[in-house]
Amino acid sequence: MNVSSVKGSMSISSSTSTWKAGDTISDQFPAGLRVLVVDDDPTCLMILEKMLIACLYKVTKCNRAETALSKLRENKNGYDIVLSDVHMPDMDGFKLLEHIGLEMDLPVIMMSADDGKQVVMKGVTHGACDYLIKPVRIEALKNIWQHVVRKRKNEWKEFEQSGSVEEGDRQPKQSDDADYSSSANEGNWKGSKKRKDEEEETDERDDTSTLKKPRVVWSVELHQQFVAAVNQLGIDKAVPKKILELMNVPGLTRENVASHLQKYRLYLRRLSGVSQHQSNLSTIISAQDPTFGSLSSLSGLDLQTLAATGQLPAQSLARLQAAGLGRATAKSGIPITLVDQRNIFSFENPKLRFGEGQQQHMTNKQQVNLLHGIPTTMEPKQLVSLRHAAQSIGNMNMQVPPHGAQNSQNNPLLMQMGQQQQQSRGQILVDSTINHAPRLSSSMGQPILSNGIATNVSSRNGIPENIRAPGYSQTPSMLNFPVNHASELPGNSFALGSTPGVSILTSKGAFQEDVNSEIKGSGGLMPSYDVFNDLNQHKPQSWELQNVGMAFDTSQHSNSLQGNLDLTQSALGQQGFSSGQMNGHNRSAAVANKAMFSTGDVKELGSAQNVNQHLNNLLVDNTIRVKSERVCDTSPANIFPDHFGQDDLMSALLKQQESVASSENEFDFDGYSMNNIPV
């Protein structure tokens, strides 16, 4: 079938005009669809080619993944869809899938004789738009054009959305997320109907197929620039327009950036989801767009994340924090900025995890350790800073706010965080990066969710308070890092007085969202404190997760909340909070937070985002309430009531961490260096 390949290549330009132009599509479509098929088995390749030609597609075949990639890169807009085998000698099919998604943003269909659930799931999590079991029948190939249309529609939608909601990129992304089938709950704050929304959205568009959208090929360099810009802005604040400005690439449109950002977030989410899945948890995060799978690219980012989480020297961390904090001189802004910084890292983490998984694990592990090292006697101030750090870090790990009461709740989170760090890293990061600080919390929650550790979940719920008031006193154990680093964080004293509450709440809310159904006991998942930052500096190896876990109240008991709040208050108080304010508002906050949960399922990080938003709204009220809460200066010991079987949680958490850490052998930074991340 040389003819077909020749035709395929020759027809690329013509088919571009025919298919992409849109006008003639309706007549011929899906005829002329430009398919690139990759399979190392010549027999299968020959058969597939013949079948695709019979479907009137323009076929190009490759027997090696590298060849396919170079073909795709040479002719960026020359293909509409890719069919790839899973098992190939030179490159794993999933890796190719990631590359393609990341660089070219083409729909990819995986094929394999292997129909095992794990493999199929892997396809889903890596963002394949379909998975065909071999031997492939022609009927299956007749409909592959639907994936192209669907993707176009989604892109078009993104285009529209990104244009209209640039500022609030949190919100608009919902639909975009929904488009990417997977559970982009982020965007579904209303209802986390991933599929449904997606379908609804696609239904709304009638002519996406006719939309002529120039396809931007995201090369490695371009993606690095993108990531650098995102990191610079902070995942929460990474709005397509700003990213575009930062990148300063001629010819790149905001829509391109928006859609890429979408994928990036999904990818991160997926990473965390993958790791979670690996841990045998039902993958909550169905981020399916793993376009950002190229590990290489991530490696750079991951490194940073790792650094952030525990490997970065205190200085860098401080720098980051400063950057984050500096950005948000405004009180309210601080938490978020910090988060943003962290988020960046978190992105990397997920990536690491995804590809290599190990590094993240490592990082997570470290973080976990850090927690152990958190002195129970963390000063509120420290706690606050920790909180900030945690928030900014966006690392779920640390997110568990050491709030006193909350700690108990958070602890589970922490514990999970530790465990999930590796997994959730990605997730958390995604969450946090995606939106704001609240995200972090959500992301934190996510890991928990995925782990299915009730404690985590619960901690989330009850956390709203935690978030706000860095019940450091309580969490000291939990957030070893934060405490230590608190001092390092320039913005420690940021807005605790006023905004912290808000931000905390937000993060809490985020957590809650994430946790939502699953979180029961833990309730106070650590608010998205990017404790990592702190951790990095601190680097206590002994993660006092246990303590933390203990401290976490499994449910949103007002009591626990109260305790948390108390802690936070004290922490806040030191920071400047009017301690008197936070009294008894725990409940209200909790309630508010709870309300937030109901608003949306925190299916995945995505939903967390939404939640965060809601949370923010609620937080405003809560903030006030929080402030009024009294933060009791409960010593860590007190804070960690044995709400949860922390011991169990801890051991489970630790085990997870260990297992995760052990996998870090292949950290592979082959593409993106850390340079991308502005520190």
Place this chain on the structure above:
Amino acid sequence: MERNPMRRQLASLRKSLFDQGYLDEQFMELEQLQDDANPNFVEEVVTLYYRDSARLILNLDHALERRPLDFSKLDGLMHQFKGSSSSIGAKKVKAESTLFREYCKSGNAEGCMRTFQQLKKEYATLRKKLETYFQLARQIGPMESANRPK
């Protein structure tokens, strides 16, 4: 004409291949892909299969000589072989491949070796039958080489 008996013979040969379980529906898929533009498509594919899979058989033979057996590698090789075989509809060969992989997963060396021998037999038998089939088909002529079930 004189083609009729040959056509009948071809049809009956084809039917027996299906009835005896040597081929499955996938082979029919290939037949349906055959058209005027590619009148010998099925034969070409099968030829390609036997050429390419010979390499896999060789690798499997070598891998089975090692001691101890590397089941994971064997499984991987057989996975490829199975994919290839299933794509042309080689039913019995595919069944043996599946069995072989199960023995690999359970670490049953003897089962693997026994199954592999059986697999090679089926592989060779099918080859002979298909060669006969295609020879006859070529004699009849491209348009009538495959008796497609309507």
